[in-house]
Amino acid sequence: MNHETNTPSAQLTHVDSQGQANMVDVTDKQITARTATAEGYISMNTNALDAIINNTNKKGDVLATARIAGIQAAKKCAELIPLCHPLMLSKVDVSFEVKPAQQQIKVISLCKLSGQTGVEMEALTAVSVALLTLFDMCKAIDPMMIISDIAVLSKKGGKTGHWTRS
Numbered sequence: 001m002n003h004e005t006n007t008p009s010a011q012l013t014h015v016d017s018q019g020q021a022n023m024v025d026v027t028d029k030q031i032t033a034r035t036a037t038a039e040g041y042i043s044m045n046t047n048a049l050d051a052i053i054n055n056t057n058k059k060g061d062v063l064a065t066a067r068i069a070g071i072q073a074a075k076k077c078a079e080l081i082p083l084c085h086p087l088m089l090s091k092v093d094v095s096f097e098v099k100p101a102q103q104q105i106k107v108i109s110l111c112k113l114s115g116q117t118g119v120e121m122e123a124l125t126a127v128s129v130a131l132l133t134l135f136d137m138c139k140a141i142d143p144m145m146i147i148s149d150i151a152v153l154s155k156k157g158g159k160t161g162h163w164t165r166s
């Protein structure tokens with residue numbers, strides 16, 4: 001099922017003809033430049049957001065720690081998600097957009113490589129772990145934070161080419 005009109009549809013590739021979980025063989029796939037971007041949000045109370053903005057959280061620099069955690073997570077994606085291929089990432093970027101009016105922080109990740117398989121899972125993992133780190137570092141101030149709307153924004157390279165979430 002397509003959730004967006006510009007999203008490719010495909011059969012399940014991680015299931016073999018007997019319905020068993022299967023790591024896809026990418027040996028014969030062409031090496032192409034591939035990128036993926038993803039985003040997610042965390043909503044929190046004013047005190048938690050102010051502590052991040054003013055760098056007064058007792059645990060330290062929240063955004064710097066979350067950035068490093070997201071980068072580390074992208075590099076460890078294959079260890080966390082059973083059928084992901086270990087990848088030689090050439091770039092991982094994690095950035096933040098603080099939205100005081102919405103009491104939110106938007107996390108954006110970009111993952112790049114030249115390879116035989118895409119980097120969507122790495123981008124999603126980077127965002128997810130950065131968000132979890134924000135939660136962990138601020139939970140003493142606001143244990144009611146909400147993580148939401150984690151999604152792939154765009155993908156380039158490979159057989160399906162380029163697509164962007166509308």
